[in-house]
Amino acid sequence: MTDQQGDRPNPVTQHARPDFPSQDQPHPGWTGPMDPPPDHGEESYRGSGRLDGRKAVITGGDSGIGRAVAIAFAREGADVLFTYLADEEEDARETSRLVEDAGRKAVAVSCDIRDEANCRSLIDRAVSEFGHIDVLVNNAAYQMSQPEGIEAISTEQFDRVMRTNLYGMFWLTKFALPHIPAGGCVINSTSVQAYKPSPHLLDYAMTKGAIVTFTQGLAQMVAERGIRVNAVAPGPVWTPLIPSTMPDTSEFGKQSPLGRPAQPAELAPAYVYLASPQAGFITAEILNATGGTPLP
Template identity: 50%
Template sequence: MSETAEFQPPIDEQPRMPGSEEQMADKPDWTPRYRGSGRLEGKVAIVTGGDSGIGRAVAVLFAREGADITLVYLADEETPDAERTKALVEQEGRQALCLKGDLGRQDFAKEVVSKTIDTFGKLDILVNNAGEQHPDDEIEDITEQQLRRTFQTNIFSMFFLAQAARPYLRRGSAIVNCTSVTMYKGSDNLLDYSATKGAITAFTRSLSENLVKEGIRVNAVAPGPIWTPLNPFGGQPPEDMKDFGKGTPMGRPGQPNEVAPAFLFLACEDSSYMSGQVLHPNGGIVVSG
């Protein structure tokens, strides 16, 4: 994507997304809950939004299972999150490549894949986890810039990365996309975000149909409210944070390490007979589809 009006830069809001896990007083729990069993031994994975939250939990769990990781992240300024995640991957005995940039730029998506191939020699798993959201109570409050930015980050990036990765994916490869419970039950103050998550689910099912005969599986995870930097750093109104996640049947938000195993299952051979499907770690919210 050229550096023209086609690209929508980050929305000028405070606090600025994506936020920093290291700045949170109540730190998310990313720690894997069990020993590795080699389910991704020798694999290479790209994890977007990989510096914190769900992305960090996925990256560390994948490393524990034997994968080398390319961590892709966006930050307006230097934060310790990415380097911390890189160190955690390396503590698991695997390699980590950190790439900072905006996946709404097609040229950066291509760079992510090319540098992954240059560093590790192959690509087996693509985890499209990066996303952003901007709460608005009224549809009239959603600006054109915000609408374009949300779609650019949440769904355009997935197209760009899948396009760039496709020549390197082969039989046995897997793509795992991050959709959301809001796609199924809606959200009165996340209209544009929820719309992108509907697009992601449709993209997942359609790309699965497109690639399944090549032996490449495409699935998705639809988390409920998960305790990550996204929400306290602008993804939810500050006044709503005290009750964040309490509306689920379990009465609490989930932790990143409660979501990461769903990504692992869909990335490894345990799910070899699944494609075009969505898993729902959402605190007990019953949804269809």
């Protein structure tokens, strides 16, 4: 594993490249069976106190980008409350261990954010644990590839995508804002799909475009409160969502100019930067991390 913060690695060969072994998991997917295993920065991320004393809420923090962000935030000095689905208990325990090993408080909450009452309860729990919220990371998402086109997207699937990716983000932000002081921020996970939608991910791509609009509009709404709102737009990232929602993962990420998917650890520094005081004049922005795919 390469020390991303110390060496000067070649980004083309820094991490595993496709073709990957054939693999398939039921949703929501788990970290353990993945081949190659995702890198969340367990061995490579070193903090420097950029988030000392902060209190963060991260949705979908059990694995993938969410776990990488939780590790990075903790090693930068933040306490972390994160959500996971009931089937992801094992992954959630590992994220908690990694946060606590960094000397920070970890609060793991099983929560389906498709339900408004769950979102309200989650924010109430965060305020009870921390007193306030400095950083809200809306990261949890759902997708399901449908290569056969729009006709294959059921109303049930469409509703799940919308409620997970949009409703949950909207409710959590609405309930969290009264508890975010000046100097705090919201960071949303959008995607390259917002700008370059893949036909087989039509409904998912729709939500990622909406997240860009939500980010830019909300940022203007709350700027006078001293609260910043930004988003990160990843390209392909090697997480459990991929083998659990896509029919063929063998060439996943090959289409990016770097010829491979990102590892979650490569996304975490973007979230750290946007959460840190160094980004104090950055709001209503989308930080693109696409592996070289040009975006508007």
